[in-house]
């Protein structure tokens with residue numbers, strides 16, 4: 001399979017501007033291709049992985065990815081897929097976000113030894129452009145009638161769109177032209193909503209470099225879940241790549257919890273497992289779905305790709321501890337990952353009688369109930385059942401002096417943090 005056939009098999013192609021042309025170009029050449037991301041937030045999330053996984057596949061197939069961080073475009077805001085005008089971010093915010101995204105991108109693209117890739121920021125070729133140069137040299141290349149017909153703009157004509165956002169497609173087109181001229185970039189890829197911006201860039205390249213300039217566009221379908229809900233969003237919000245925002249454990253759990261109806265699609269889309277491996281897992285989903293082997297494999301592959309071997313190790317240790325209830329061996333950091341989202345409270349270092357302590361920590365409603373639960377063996381402290389109502393519980397029971405995990409009943413967990421720890 002060549003890379004395009006592989007992408008087709010993976011379900012990762014939505015539209016192409018010139019399928020045959022691109023296939024022929026790739027057959028004979030190492031292609032430089034780019035995908036851009038705007039620094040509208042301080043971390044990538046898994047939605048971003050959709051086009052960037054494709055970029056990575058090109059890299060693994062021996063081509064040359066160019067990652068564009070949109071320091072300029074991010075300060076404007078892409079109207080694609082947005083029903084309303086956005087608020088502008090401060091330039092400091094954009095810069096700060098850009099730095100963080102660049103770091104995450106390096107982590108994803110530098111993994112390969114001798115990795116051949118470039119990272120650029122469109123602020124570099126946009127910041128010194130004067131208004132008159134822009135209007136005289138670039139604006140003349142754009143026809144307002146054509147621009148208005150692009151979906152992105154057309155869908156906003158009712159609700160309104162500022163000149164600023166209207167101009168966004170010009171900036172992205174300038175990027176494609178700039179990279180075509182300076183980095184020999186021949187292909188831009190992006191999510192399905194980027195079709196208008198990508199084709200607009202191709203039109204600009206054809207006007208500048210001639211109608212037969214070899215340049216292509218390819219978009220990737222929007223990821224849909226089988227139950228119709230939005231991919232990549234959970235009750236807790238987006239799934240971030242930044243381990244401070246979504247811990248490796250939560251990240252692992254997200255993939256582990258995918259439905260049978262979605263898991264094979266995600267294996268194809270997001271992992272680097274081969275066709276043979278994925279087909280074998282697909283059979284397992286059909287023959288022994290209760291084992292959830294495909295989900296486990298998906299979670300392992302994704303967690304290792306984003307958080308490395310140590311991130312996966314943490315995630316698996318915490319998952320196992322939560323499953324067995326045996327949490328005494330977890331580190332404080334692992335406790336934070338696994339229990340950080342559970343109800344919790346802060347308690348003083350000093351000891352107190354367990355029955356009272358549970359009430360003070362907000363875990364039990366009354367001392368009577370507290371004593372009853374302890375006597376019935378429903379209270380576990382750091383995984384250990386405790387049936388002594390008078391037990392003196394204090395900071396000395398805490399994991400690394402910091403956390404006491406209380407379990408009430410089968411699986412109600414509470415995280416108690418020791419004051420000042």
Ligand SMILES: N[C@@H](Cc1ccc(O)cc1)C(=O)O
Pocket residue numbers: 035036037038068070073078080122171172173175176190194197
């Ligand atoms: N418009 C793209 C990001 C982008 C920015 C600049 C480019 O040159 C290319 C892509 C998005 O919102 O996803």
